[in-house]
Amino acid sequence: MAVVAVLGVIAVGVIAFNFSDVRNSIGNALDQSVAEEAEMPEEDEELAALADSSSEGEFKVSDEKSDDGLPSERQFADSLHHMTHQKVKATQKWGHLEITDERIEQKYETAKESNYAYREFYMKALEEWMEGDFSNAVQVHNTIWNEQNGNVGKARGFMTPEEEMEYKIRHFD
Template sequence: MKKFFKITGIALVMCLAIAFITFKVLDKTQSQELQKEEEISSEVEKEQKADELKLNSEETVKGKTTDSSSKEAFERAETSEGHMTFEPPENPTEADIMHIMHLMTHQKVRANKKEGAIRMTPYSLAQVTDLINEVQPPNKKKLLQIVNHWENGNFDNVIEEHNYFWEYEGGKVGKAIGRMTMTEESYFVRKHFYNDDK
């Protein structure tokens, strides 16, 4: 009987030792991952600050749109305040607003295919709000609610919001399947909103 307790005791001590070592290894790995995430986050913040400075100092911006019939209505321009914006259509419609907001979501979502983009900035969001209030579309309340979320930095529902606009426009290819990481968004912004031809 003593032998049984000895063997059980040794086995129990070994199990505890293995559990302790496993816990320490996992804890160390988790700490390293957190440290890497903090470093990446810090780098992205630095890039975003640099991007904002570059955005305010650049004189030209390149852009693309998907709707060839109203291409000029969605071209990006730079105002005297240095804010990127789009040129609102002369006689805006609900479809114009939905298209503009759809292109804005491209900055935030992952999709197999995305065509065109409009930079989502406080200034461009204010422009969209003005368009919504001017046009008074039937879905005004929903659109203003979405813009309000974006103005407050709430992108929890941006995938569903993108797909709402995408479906409205008869989406067949390019359904949003996820949300971009900060790093992915930073890359997207640099790629689509900066003129690298200088």
């Protein structure tokens, strides 16, 4: 009986911690330490304007299924977010999708065929990726991360080539 009581107290503590400001404070402190290790790239103003192009002036995507067989805009944005994890430094990363030329091309074609609210944002980001330029990956990551109300895992710069190779081995090999 005492074991059950101890396990119950531990479970309540873990649940309380996960929903407390302490967890967010720890996450923010970890994000800050990552920021000290990496230099934040300059923001692409055109990409930022495309992300703010809605009538509300903030990036918000829809969960609604499309009638044309394309993924919902939420699913599409999440897949791009998962792709950026291969390039960016962040304390937490949920979801991994390997960046390949074929996947970039497929995402570009999907965006082009879509009527997504942020179609132009996705296409501009992906056009640069098709040219091998991932300098917008932190901005793409954080734009989508902010929309998801992220509080831990903000991208704070780019991984080194060695860190990216480790990441790819860990998640894709």
